[in-house]
Amino acid sequence: MASASASSPSLYSLLLISLLILASHFHASEAQARPPIVKGLSWTFYQSNCPNLETIVRNHLRNVFKVDIGQAPGLLGCDGSVLLNGTASNPGEKETRPNQTLRPEALKTIEVLRALIQQQCGRVVSCADITALAARDAVFLTGGPDFPVPLGRRDSLTFNVTETSNLPSPFSNTTVVLRQMGAKKFDATDVVALSGGHTFGRAHCGTFFRRVSPVQDPTIDQTLANNLRAICPNASSPNTADLDLRTPNLFDNKYYVDLLNRQGLFTSDQDLFTDPRTKPIVQSFALNQTLFFEKFANAMIKMSQLSVLTGNQGEIRSKCSVTNSKSLITSTVVEEVGEIAQF
Numbered sequence: 001m002a003s004a005s006a007s008s009p010s011l012y013s014l015l016l017i018s019l020l021i022l023a024s025h026f027h028a029s030e031a032q033a034r035p036p037i038v039k040g041l042s043w044t045f046y047q048s049n050c051p052n053l054e055t056i057v058r059n060h061l062r063n064v065f066k067v068d069i070g071q072a073p074g075l076l077g078c079d080g081s082v083l084l085n086g087t088a089s090n091p092g093e094k095e096t097r098p099n100q101t102l103r104p105e106a107l108k109t110i111e112v113l114r115a116l117i118q119q120q121c122g123r124v125v126s127c128a129d130i131t132a133l134a135a136r137d138a139v140f141l142t143g144g145p146d147f148p149v150p151l152g153r154r155d156s157l158t159f160n161v162t163e164t165s166n167l168p169s170p171f172s173n174t175t176v177v178l179r180q181m182g183a184k185k186f187d188a189t190d191v192v193a194l195s196g197g198h199t200f201g202r203a204h205c206g207t208f209f210r211r212v213s214p215v216q217d218p219t220i221d222q223t224l225a226n227n228l229r230a231i232c233p234n235a236s237s238p239n240t241a242d243l244d245l246r247t248p249n250l251f252d253n254k255y256y257v258d259l260l261n262r263q264g265l266f267t268s269d270q271d272l273f274t275d276p277r278t279k280p281i282v283q284s285f286a287l288n289q290t291l292f293f294e295k296f297a298n299a300m301i302k303m304s305q306l307s308v309l310t311g312n313q314g315e316i317r318s319k320c321s322v323t324n325s326k327s328l329i330t331s332t333v334v335e336e337v338g339e340i341a342q343f
């Protein structure tokens, strides 16, 4: 008896220690649980043939953002619209409708990154992968989470101009957004987290003007509505408004605080706080930035794998804005013109 009662406390403490170890293990693995990656992509794809890839991208972008912070949302917006557009393998596509508002400086930066990488590693890294890494670093370097990007995408041989009709519009309500994003396997948490991409950057008058004129949307804050009318004389004005009025250049959770205060810019943003399916998620992200960062990172990993080409599909472009066959035609024409000019 005596020996049993003497050994009990140590047994309890052993049990307690084991439980603590177990709990901390589950906590750690839960924090690291990432969405599955599609066949053909990997976390270490360029380890042998371009080991410095991620350092090249991060260091270059750090310098770019010092001069022009607007390029950070430009690069994330570029990735978001290209991916949701179903054109992940068309990172340079600029002609189709939703991409018309992409910042030209951000597209130039992708081209500079491509040249820098090509200089060090040869033509081995796709423009689609460079765009995905640039989007991740745009988030991280402005205060957001760091997260791994699965790599190994290939660039498309053509420019895809279909699938644009399934894209959510800034005028859509949550029912439409959830349906369209649901078709791409995103749940309500993914949708609310990805919308948090609107925590920095700007939008043109045409994307929100109808919320303030001729009839004002009852869900918009009065001061914001007045300010937006002052910025935009009409829908076709080329002016822009900040997507997040609190911290327009930071990647943080203030976008959700905006929504709580009826200060979201688009209907597709503000309605997330009206719809009972998404309202609690908005509230939880407004209260807990760590939770938002975790859900955003996972949703980005999911989004970055939409309609990707891998393996022997597609190509590695030598210039991101054109396919190799087109760039061959262009360079041949230029050479010919050059030759003609010599005579």
Ligand code: HEM
Pocket (backbone or CB within 6 Å): 072, 073, 074, 075, 076, 077, 078, 080, 081, 084, 101, 102, 103, 168, 169, 170, 171, 177, 194, 195, 196, 197, 198, 200, 201, 202, 203, 204, 205, 207, 243, 268
């Ligand atoms: C419901 C889906 C979405 C809709 C309806 C939507 C709509 C828009 C619109 C209309 C603009 C303004 C474009 C302009 O006028 O220049 C914009 C900008 C932006 N979007 Fe989205 N978007 C969606 C999802 C996303 C996602 C998933 C991300 C990234 C995770 C994202 C990140 C951005 C960023 C960063 C900008 C600012 C771009 C800049 O400042 O150049 N959006 N979005």
